[in-house]
Amino acid sequence: MRVNLINTFVISIIVILFASCKSEPTTKDKLTNGLPSSAGKTLEMLVVVPDEIYKGELRDSIGKNFESVQKGLNQDEPLFDVVHLQPEGYIHSEMLQKHRNILIIDYKAGNPNKIYQEINQRVFPQAVYKLMIDNRDSMFAILTRFYPTIKKQFYKNEHDRIFNAFKRDENIKLTEQIKKTFDINLVISSEFYLAKQKKDFFWIRKETKNESYDIMIYKMPFTSNDLLAKSKIIDIRNKIAKENIPGPAKDSYMGTEERFEIYLDTVKINNIIMIETRGLWRLFEDFMGGPFVNYVFQNPSTKDYVMIDCFLYSPKKSKRDLLMQMESIVYGINKEIK
Secondary structure (H helix, E strand, O other): OHHHHHHHHHHHHHHHHHHHHOOOOOHHHHHOOOOOEOEOOOOEEEEEOOHHHHOOHHHHHHHHHHOOEOOOOOOOOEOOEEEEEOHHHHHOOHHHHOEOEEEEEEEOOOOOOEEEEEEOOOOEOOEEEEEEEOOHHHHHHHHHHHHHHHHHHHHHHHHHHHHHHHHHOEOHHHHHHHHHHHOOOOOOEOOOEEEEEEOOEEEEEEEOOOOEEEEEEEEEEOOOHHHHOHHHHHHHHHHHHHHHOEOOOOOOEEEEOOOOOOEEEEEEEOOEEEEEEEEEEEEEOOOOEEEEEEEEEEOOOOOEEEEEEEEEEOOOOOOHHHHHHHHHHHHOOOOOOO
8 A cells, every 4th residue: 555655646746747847838939830940041042953954944044033133232132042952962961951941843754743832841930842843834834923922931931030039039128119109019139229219210220340230110190192102202211311310420311322223012011011112321421321121001000100211231241131130120010929
């Protein structure tokens, strides 16, 4: 009887300890859906296809779709860095199979001429697209049709990765201030600080020795859809920048470089329709400049007109990946972590 009591007592302790280990998922678990983190450099994609299939027309098509020049930068940089792999190298590498953005082309007789996708099956975030084709025409038809879908998902992977990194290192005080003033949820990492604040305006900054990463947030009454026209967006951007973003030289200030092309697009971010504007900024009465990406929209909760403007100064580095980090802050607007 004594042994039975001891055994029962020990089993009870084990049950209690096991139950205590089954705690609620952590924020990290929720951010990654409980999966390991994916690998790969920012805006890098793997193309897995034999050399003899990849060369020539397919290589040109991949380049046209995925390596065209990113708009709004002051130097030519591709949309993606494409890395070509032989299937054998990919299949035998667990590390490569954890890459964030993967396009596989399986070309052989009898294939169904279809495209298959796997989203966040093994790691997070990740998208694997596999083309199973048996002829040239089907290959190019499928690539042409699904290129926008693939590009959108690969960009989403980058936004999710950066959002998760910022969420783990969140400047909670700053995000709460943004919520209180603008009634939007933006996740800002602890590297950023509030450089200037007004009733309807925030200037948020991250500075290193030779670089600066800047975000302007501004609100005003939404009076008409005319506020969403490109000319009006640039006028408002220039007005608030001149009033609030001084340069280091006397009487210098930030504004839009209108001697170069300005690109406009309509995007949907977490159910909010926004006008995205890309171009270059400059300091008037000085010589600094760089790229910017600007978002304007009507806040669904307050009906205010809101402008979020991200601009970058980094004279010695490529700009694409750095601007993507700031763009991802906007793509995390009002994002729910379930």
